Amino acid sequence: MRRSFLLLASLLLASLPLSAQTYAPPKYLVSDELFKAVAAEYSGSAAKENVKGITQFHRIQASPGFTQAREWVVSRLKELGVTDVEVEIFPSDGKIRYQTYTGPLAWTVRDAELWITKPFRARFCHYTRAPMCLTTLSNGGEWNGEVVHVGRGTSDADYEGKDVKGKIVLASGYAASVHRQAVIGRGALGVLIYPRAEDRPEHPKMVRYNGLWLKWEEKDKAGFGFQLSRNQAERLLGLLEKGQAVQVRAQVDAELHAGQLDVTSAFFRGSEKPEQEIILIAHLDHPQWSANDNASGSAALIEVARTLKKLIDEKKVTLRRTIRLMWVPEHSGTIAWLDKHRDIKERAIAVLNLDMVGEDIYQTNSRLRITRTPDSLPSFLNDLVENVAAQTAAANLTDPAGTKNLFHYEMTPYDPGSDHDMFNDGMVGVPALMLGHWPDWTHHTSEDTPDKVDPTTLKRVGVLSTAATLWLATADDEQALELALRIAANQRGEFFRRVPKARPGPLRFAEPQEPQVESRMGISPGMIEGSPQELWRRASQAERTVRSVEVLLTPGASRQLDFLSMEFGNMARMFETFTGQWQGRRPARKQTIPRRSFLGPLADSYASTWFLEQLGADHAWWEEQSQKIPHWDILVYETLNFTDGKRSLAEIEDAVRAEFGDVPDGAVERILRDLEKVKLVEFAPPKPE
Incomplete structure (x- = not known):
């Protein structure tokens, strides 16, 4: 790490007003040299040929057709010279349960x-x-x-x-x-x-x-x-x-x-921090054809593997961290794998989930959606991938056999429905983004055929994913701190757009010893336009997002994050006071701490009925809420993610309300109490006053 970089950045940020707080970093995090090397190597046409290979098979989870497709993928990897491949087998028979998920027949x-x-x-x-x-x-x-x-x-x-x-x-x-x-x-x-x-x-x-x-x-x-x-x-x-x-x-x-769930991993090992992993994952299952969902993601990963091998062999990149590519049976295979590999929380630093990444957007009337991590898991990964997506759009990449369509993409709030759910789960805690196209009228129908897969789209998403992954696998302290500075500046700008009457001081490195935050920041309750609770949420998110970069840093460099995140932490505490969120609460709600006993999202569907059967007649309330409350499934997901064994019931309710707005009184507690009935959650007794 060059100390001059930190000194220059801190001096610039300290001396400029908010409107001019630009320290003129390169526009993109991924170097022009690396991005061009990836773009020159990654072939959308080759990825589409992989789509054709995968769609030969009727790829139903736990069934012989899936195993045949998995064998085809492994054979293709070996043809490309990718030999560090591991296949793990998990039994599945409609009875064996992995956490709350029942493996299919x-x-x-x-x-x-x-x-x-x-x-x-x-x-x-x-x-x-x-x-x-x-x-x-x-x-x-x-x-x-x-x-x-x-x-x-x-x-x-x-x-x-x-x-x-x-x-x-x-x-x-x-x-x-x-x-x-x-x-x-x-x-x-x-x-x-x-x-x-x-x-x-x-x-x-x-x-x-x-x-x-x-x-x-x-x-x-x-x-x-x-x-x-x-x-x-x-x-x-x-x-x-x-x-x-x-x-x-x-x-x-x-x-x-009875059958089996096959989970395949291909590795590109890092040299300095091999224990740290960046994971790219795609589900291989679904019936024939299911070309975009999700032969496209699985095929794109094969081409990622070929591209990585070529760049490494030609010494154009040297990996500090390990890259793992995974082909899985969606949900059921992933939860079985996570159930076995409980230590992944300590090893994996980021996940990119490729699900429906090859659309001919004019045939399917769709666009690329990059789904952010949920509120419960703020991460640098959102800012990194958004930056690489902008770089990809500016490059206007096309494939000779593909369309010349515009690159339509958007960053969206968290949305569930694929394997990123498993990693973002609070008991796993590995930040995961999904890249996938939506809406798509062919989804889960006989119309999802290979003719609607565009080599140009495969190239764009493949280059974006590979470039972001290589940045993560090679980043040093200086690069990681540059990302942290970008995050802090972006979060600060967004925050003060919500408090237009405030007089913000400079963003700076400073010792965190300033109790009179409202005085230094020039903020008082009367200046706030909007909900103090929303501002508390944003400040808390900003603090945790900056802190999330620590996983990329050496211990000495990570101390710099204390200075960058300090301001957001102080603001969060100030707005927490403004909300008066503790007033009128029963003391027990402030001291009762729920604890989860299970890993992964709660499986509650026609495909996995264990929870419904265990809860019995009380499940009618859940069905009623799902009809009344928008995004009920995400609300349940986040309630459980905030149930981390540290937050009190009152704090969990605050976090859920901050994320979703109006939540019916008692809904969060009812979710957790019902889970207590089936021994998935336990409540620690309130501490004596």
């Missing part, structure tokens, strides 16, 4: 057909031609029966006055829920699932991806499922509405059995 499928036999004869599904028309985890067998329409088919009310035993149910709800109601609960033979009228009506030939997601104890009772297009469903609905009987024959050549 395995499924071997060879063929399936669905025929309408009355009042006309037509084949509505042939698995070998369109694999997605067979509902995932359909049992094997042959069935003949009459069709009964049950609306959504997911609640008891849908079946009132209808006898479905020995019949075949036509419904618009999710297949797993319909199957449990109709087949497991009422003796129906199977389910035919169609899209609701409002679900992408402009694509009436589209077939959706659904699964039965059976538990081990359900497999012998299981029937079948087929997915219909809207056109097919309307043909049947029209007949049923006229009172005509509809008969079908279903044939499925498949077995349900």
Whole structure:
């Protein structure tokens, strides 16, 4: 580290007013030389060829098709000379649980057909031609029966006055829920699932991806499922509405059995800090084709591996830290891996999750969304990736075989739904961003095909991800402190836009011994435009974001962060006082400390029903809240992330309200008390007053 850099930066920041606090660093964190080397090597066309290879396989989690795809990936890596590869196997059978997630049953499928036999004869599904028309985890067998329409088919009310035993149910709800109601609960033979009228009506030939997601104890009772297009469903609905009987024959050549979750890692080892890891992850699963979701991310990672090897072999980069590339079964494989590798919290410093990264944006009507870390885990990673994204956009990269589309991207608040959730979880605590395109009308449908994958998009996202990863793997103290200074300046500018009447002093390195913050900063409650609670949240976030750079620094250099983060910490404490957040609270709420006993997000869905079954009738409240409260799933996620064994119940409530605004009184405590009932959370008794 050059001391002159720190001295110059501190002098400039101390001497300039807020409007001119620019110490003229390079525009981008990644050097021009390194960025150009990555851009010259990474091929979007090669990545698309990998997409074509992966989409050969019906990649259902825990099943032989996934293992075949994993073997193809490993073989491709070896062809490219990437030999430091590890495959870890975890059993999965619809019964074994990894934390709150139940590993899925395995499924071997060879063929399936669905025929309408009355009042006309037509084949509505042939698995070998369109694999997605067979509902995932359909049992094997042959069935003949009459069709009964049950609306959504997911609640008891849908079946009132209808006898479905020995019949075949036509419904618009999710297949797993319909199957449990109709087949497991009422003796129906199977389910035919169609899209609701409002679900992408402009694509009436589209077939959706659904699964039965059976538990081990359900497999012998299981029937079948087929997915219909809207056109097919309307043909049947029209007949049923006229009172005509509809008969079908279903044939499925498949077995349900125990299987395995395959997690593949490829390593590029660091020389100075090999124990520190930067992880790039992509889920390999989903039915054939599922090109953008997520053959694109898995294929992009293979090209990242080739690019890294080439740059390292040519001595264009020398890694200080280790880079790990991971191909996983989404959620279930990742939680199994994290359950085994509890020490990853101490080793991994950042994760980039590539999920749906190859879109031809004009075919799919989408843009690249870079999802930030949640409030519970502020991180330098957001600022770094945003900077590299701007650098990538300015470079206007294209692939010879790709489009010349503009590079549309945006940084977005935290949004769940992929493997970044697992790493951002409070019990794991590794900052993770997701790069993926949204919206995408082809998502989880038969229309997600390789022709909608653009080599140019693959190149842009691949270069962005590789360049950011290499910066992390090679950064020294000087580079890391430059990032910290950028973060502090950016956070400070954003903060004072919220307090326009304040008279901010200079951002500077100084000893943290200034108790009269409001005097030095010139801030009083009357100057605040907006909620003091929101400003408390922002100041706290800023302090923790600056401090997060410490993981990249040597002990001596990390002391500089004390000076940079001091101002934000003092402001946070000041605004905490302004909010009066402790007034009127029961003392017990300030002293009661909830503690989590499980790792990973809470699994609460049709695909993993353990929590629902354990909670029983009380789960109705959760279902009600999910309909009433926007982003209920994120609110639950963050409530648990803030439950770190240090915060009191009152502090958790404050943090959740600061992030989400109005939260119904008692909702946070109810979440935690319900989890206490199923032994996932425990409450330490209040300390005596």
